[in-house]
Amino acid sequence: MQGYSQQRATIQSRLPFVVAFLMLLAGFLLVQLANFQFYPREVAQELELRGDANANSIRRIPAERGLIYDRDGEPLAFNALQYGVGVSPNLVSDPRRLATELALILERDEFELYQILTSDENWVLVDRPIQAEQGQAIADLDEISVTIDPIPRRFYPQGSLAGHTIGFVIEEGLQGSMGVEGSYNDTLAGRILDQTVSNIPFDLPEEAPTEQRGQDIVLTIDRDIQFWVETELFLAINQTGSTRGSIIVMDPRSGDILAMASYPEFDPNNFIDIEDPDLLRNPAITDIYEPGSVMKVLTVASAIEKGTISPDWTYNDQGTLELGGIVIENWDNNAYGVVDASQILIRSLNIGASTVALEMGTDDFYSMMRSFGLGQQTGVDLYNEESGIIKVPGDSDWSESDLGTNSFGQGVSVTPLQMITAFAAIANDGIMRQPRMVKQIITDDGVQEAQPITIRRVISEQTANLITDMMVRTVNEGVPQAILPGYTIAGKTGTAEIPTAISYEQGPNSSITSFIGFLPADDPEVVVMVKLDRPDDYWGSEVAAPVFKRLADRLVILLEIPVDEVRRGLASNEAITETTSG
Numbered sequence: 001m002q003g004y005s006q007q008r009a010t011i012q013s014r015l016p017f018v019v020a021f022l023m024l025l026a027g028f029l030l031v032q033l034a035n036f037q038f039y040p041r042e043v044a045q046e047l048e049l050r051g052d053a054n055a056n057s058i059r060r061i062p063a064e065r066g067l068i069y070d071r072d073g074e075p076l077a078f079n080a081l082q083y084g085v086g087v088s089p090n091l092v093s094d095p096r097r098l099a100t101e102l103a104l105i106l107e108r109d110e111f112e113l114y115q116i117l118t119s120d121e122n123w124v125l126v127d128r129p130i131q132a133e134q135g136q137a138i139a140d141l142d143e144i145s146v147t148i149d150p151i152p153r154r155f156y157p158q159g160s161l162a163g164h165t166i167g168f169v170i171e172e173g174l175q176g177s178m179g180v181e182g183s184y185n186d187t188l189a190g191r192i193l194d195q196t197v198s199n200i201p202f203d204l205p206e207e208a209p210t211e212q213r214g215q216d217i218v219l220t221i222d223r224d225i226q227f228w229v230e231t232e233l234f235l236a237i238n239q240t241g242s243t244r245g246s247i248i249v250m251d252p253r254s255g256d257i258l259a260m261a262s263y264p265e266f267d268p269n270n271f272i273d274i275e276d277p278d279l280l281r282n283p284a285i286t287d288i289y290e291p292g293s294v295m296k297v298l299t300v301a302s303a304i305e306k307g308t309i310s311p312d313w314t315y316n317d318q319g320t321l322e323l324g325g326i327v328i329e330n331w332d333n334n335a336y337g338v339v340d341a342s343q344i345l346i347r348s349l350n351i352g353a354s355t356v357a358l359e360m361g362t363d364d365f366y367s368m369m370r371s372f373g374l375g376q377q378t379g380v381d382l383y384n385e386e387s388g389i390i391k392v393p394g395d396s397d398w399s400e401s402d403l404g405t406n407s408f409g410q411g412v413s414v415t416p417l418q419m420i421t422a423f424a425a426i427a428n429d430g431i432m433r434q435p436r437m438v439k440q441i442i443t444d445d446g447v448q449e450a451q452p453i454t455i456r457r458v459i460s461e462q463t464a465n466l467i468t469d470m471m472v473r474t475v476n477e478g479v480p481q482a483i484l485p486g487y488t489i490a491g492k493t494g495t496a497e498i499p500t501a502i503s504y505e506q507g508p509n510s511s512i513t514s515f516i517g518f519l520p521a522d523d524p525e526v527v528v529m530v531k532l533d534r535p536d537d538y539w540g541s542e543v544a545a546p547v548f549k550r551l552a553d554r555l556v557i558l559l560e561i562p563v564d565e566v567r568r569g570l571a572s573n574e575a576i577t578e579t580t581s582g
Contacts, residue, residue, distance in 0.1 A: 063189065063212050065152070065189060068188070069219065071220055071221060072223065076219065076223070078154075082129035083149065084151055085126045089118060106134060128151065129153070154168070156269050160230075162260070162261070163266050164178070165179050165180065166180055166268060168181055178384070179382060179383055182383035217441055218442065220436060220439045225558055228551070230259075233246075236547045241509070247530050248260050248261075250528075252425075255433030255435045287386075288386055288414060289496065291496055293331075294492050295407065295412070300341055300344055301426060302360065302459075306368065308360045308364065312340065314341075319336075323403070325400075330347075345471065345492060346478045353407040368458075373418055375387060376388070385415070388418055389412065389413040390412045390413075391406075423516045424518075426467055426468060427518040428524070431454060432458050433454060475517065479493055479541050484549055488520055490524075493513075494544075512531065515530045515541075520561065520564055531544065532544055
């Protein structure tokens, strides 16, 4: 009994220490619990992010892309929705029934779908993209195991019409590429938003936030004119045996491009099927070539503007001209004797153009070529424009012979858009407008009108009128293939050799032919450029000029341009009315 009493006494003596220890332990645990409830903000954010990562995912929601219209409001690019279908096999209650239903909607093999629905995967992509009707039919099944995700797609209702000009959209990220889609991507794309999506299958999905829609764009392109331009280009390619070609139609007063077509064409709906990426480029602004005799117009205009020559100026054409170690000859190897400035254009004389350039001198000649826009971008609002090439004194590869050959379009490289822009400056009384492809941008606040941009005055109005008269004579006396009854046409042909590493190609299909003209000559409303590569016939007058005539015949109808007699009569009546009312 005495031992029991001692043991009890020992326990009682130790009990306060045990109680004290337990109280200290309880206090420590309470402090830790409090710390856990009020841990540092950074730790809280980290744990919250980890929890969200397990329970949620981020879905990127592209904004609805802006639409593209022609100048009359006809749609050239709009948006369509397709869908992707996925399934969570562990949530499928009746895989055989669901496989049968999906097979009917998706037109897929039923057994293949059954294998997917009974797999061990957490989630499987079943099909993408599928059409909107199929997506709706699957949504009507009301299956919790099936997910349907929208896939925005760009659609071009006119097919290949103006494909090079419009460009296309790369579906991943809806990034515009080439053409207007590329150069105006930020305007069209709008604001992309991120949405948090629950990974828990029984959570109800949140409503998608309202995205910032892209802005609509109205082009300067006229769909009807574009259609006829492409029709005539395709016809010309087949009739002349040409391998490539481009046609541009422009309003010289505003710089509006009414049509821009190139062959081979492509359909932006199916751009991914194009094996050669070069076919996606727009040759009218990216392909450079030696322009040939159309350059003589710029040479003569420059000399008149600088006061080097006058319309009455003459020279003695002896058939050859030695310059910088080479001998320059006329296209037909003939000598023409004493001729004036107009005959340089009418007869397309290489020696005449070279003589004019020599009298101007290098400083005046090359400064005027730069003023006409050679060797620099036009500034058109399209993707990937080339600058062209023109060598000048001081360049390592320039020689004195270049002054002579450049004057008639050899040894200098341009784009089709550069050449038509230069001619448009002559048509517009000497004032060069920046070519443009976008007419309006439509925003939530209204319509933003694009205003014509003047690049510079290249030549005086007087010089422009003199050159226009010479170009009218050039058509009437030298290019009957371009004459359109009832209308006065100003124009010039070009026949360019194709350069090689050491010289120029010889033989059949070895030229690039062109014609640039505007009408009505005394009050131009439209400038047209036709360029055809490697035709069976060699000369621009035989190949490109007839295409211009067919196009002009259609354009005067589409643009409602009266014949000269009627137009001048209407203008005279208006002048009399204004005088009388004044």
